[in-house]
Amino acid sequence: MRSRFLILFGFASCLQAHDLSGLGYDPHGHPPDLPTSAGTTLSSASGLARIFAPFAPAVSTREDGSYLYINSTGFPDHPMMKGIRNWQQQIPIPQDYSGENSWRLPLQPVPASSPAMIRGRFLRGAIALAANGVPIFNPQNNRGEIALEIGELDEWGGHCGRADDYHYHIAPLHLQEKVGSGQPLAVALDGYPVYGLTEPDGTSPQDLDTCHGHESRELGYHYHASQNYPYVLGGFHGEVAERGEQVDPQPRAQPFRPTGEPLRGAEITDFQKNGTDAYELTYRLRGENWHLFYSIRNGKLMIETRKGNQTIRNETFDRHDNRLHPPR
Numbered sequence: 351m352r353s354r355f356l357i358l359f360g361f362a363s364c365l366q367a368h369d370l371s372g373l374g375y376d377p378h379g380h381p382p383d384l385p386t387s388a389g390t391t392l393s394s395a396s397g398l399a400r401i402f403a404p405f406a407p408a409v410s411t412r413e414d415g416s417y418l419y420i421n422s423t424g425f426p427d428h429p430m431m432k433g434i435r436n437w438q439q440q441i442p443i444p445q446d447y448s449g450e451n452s453w454r455l456p457l458q459p460v461p462a463s464s465p466a467m468i469r470g471r472f473l474r475g476a477i478a479l480a481a482n483g484v485p486i487f488n489p490q491n492n493r494g495e496i497a498l499e500i501g502e503l504d505e506w507g508g509h510c511g512r513a514d515d516y517h518y519h520i521a522p523l524h525l526q527e528k529v530g531s532g533q534p535l536a537v538a539l540d541g542y543p544v545y546g547l548t549e550p551d552g553t554s555p556q557d558l559d560t561c562h563g564h565e566s567r568e569l570g571y572h573y574h575a576s577q578n579y580p581y582v583l584g585g586f587h588g589e590v591a592e593r594g595e596q597v598d599p600q601p602r603a604q605p606f607r608p609t610g611e612p613l614r615g616a617e618i619t620d621f622q623k624n625g626t627d628a629y630e631l632t633y634r635l636r637g638e639n640w641h642l643f644y645s646i647r648n649g650k651l652m653i654e655t656r657k658g659n660q661t662i663r664n665e666t667f668d669r670h671d672n673r674l675h676p677p678r
C-alpha cells in the first residue's frame with residue numbers, strides 16, 4: 351500500500367510524508383532547499399523530522415505544511431524504573447500516541463511576544479518531546495516539587511504518571527550518544543529544539559536567556575539542557591497555547607486503573623520485559639523482594655503481585671472501567 355502511494359505521488363510526497371520506518375526516509379539524504387506549498391523549505395521541515403529518525407521504526411513521523419506529527423508509545427529502548435525511591439506504584443504501560451492522539455510540533459515556530467515561564471506553571475502534561483518519542487514533563491511534578499530531588503525518578507530521569515504513562519522530568523542526556531554529539535535531544539512543544547550541554551562544536555553555550563536558550567547563526571533559536579534547574583528549558587521562547595495547566599493540544603495518556611498511592615520505603619530494583627506486552631517490575635520493601643508480573647492482552651491489564659515466590663494478589667483492569675479518571 352505504501353509503495354503504491356509513493357509510486358503514485360512521487361518523490362515530493364515521499365519527502366513530505368516521512369514514515370521513518372518505510373521507504374520514504376533516507377537518513378543520509380539532504381533534500382534540496384525547495385519551497386513547499388506552505389512556504390516552508392523542505393530542508394527545515396525535514397530537519398525537525400530527522401531529530402526522531404534514530405528511533406525509527408518505533409517512532410514515526412509525518413507532516414503537513416504546518417506541523418510535524420510524531421507517533422510513539424512513550425516507551426524508551428533503554429531500561430526504566432530502576433532507582434526510584436519515591437514511588438506512587440505506577441508502572442510503565444505503552445501508550446497509543448498515534449493518529450489523532452499523536453504529538454504535534456509546529457514546523458515554523460513563532461517567537462512569543464513575552465515567553466511563558468514554566469516554574470509553577472505547565473505542571474501537567476509534556477513541555478517537550480524527546481527524540482525517542484518519550485514525553486518530557488516540567489522538572490516540577492504536579493505538586494510543584496522537583497521530581498529529581500525527591501527520588502521520584504529512575505536512573506534515566508523518568509517515571510510513570512497517573513495513567514501509567516512513562517515520561518522524563520529532566521532532559522535525557524543519556525540519549526546524546528544515540529542521537530550523535532551535537533544533535534538535539536528533544537523538541538520543546540513550541541517547536542524549538544533542545545540541545546545537550548554543549549554546542550555542536552563542543553563549546554559551552556554562551557548568553558543563555560531566561561528560557562535557557564539563545565539564537566545562533568548556525569542553529570537559529572534553540573534551548574540547552576542543563577544538569578541543574580531548569581534541566582530542559584526555563585520557559586517557552588515560542589508561542590504555545592495553555593489549557594488546563596498544560597500545553598494544548600497534546601496527546602492523552604489512557605489509564606487502566608485508579609491512581610496509585612505512595613508506597614513508603616519501597617525502592618525499585620529491576621524492570622524487565624518478559625515477552626510481548628509482558629513485564630516484571632521488582633522492588634524492595636522492608637528487606638523483602640516484591641514482584642509485579644503484568645501483561646496487557648485484549649484491552650485488559652492483568653497484574654500478579656508476588657512477595658518472594660508467594661502470590662499475594664491477582665488483579666485485572668479493563669481500560670473502559672476507568673474512562674472517568676483524569677488521564678494524569
Ligand SMILES: [Zn+2]
Nearest residue numbers: 487491510511
Ligand atoms: Zn511525572
Ligand SMILES: [Zn+2]
Nearest residue numbers: 549555566574
Ligand atoms: Zn546553543
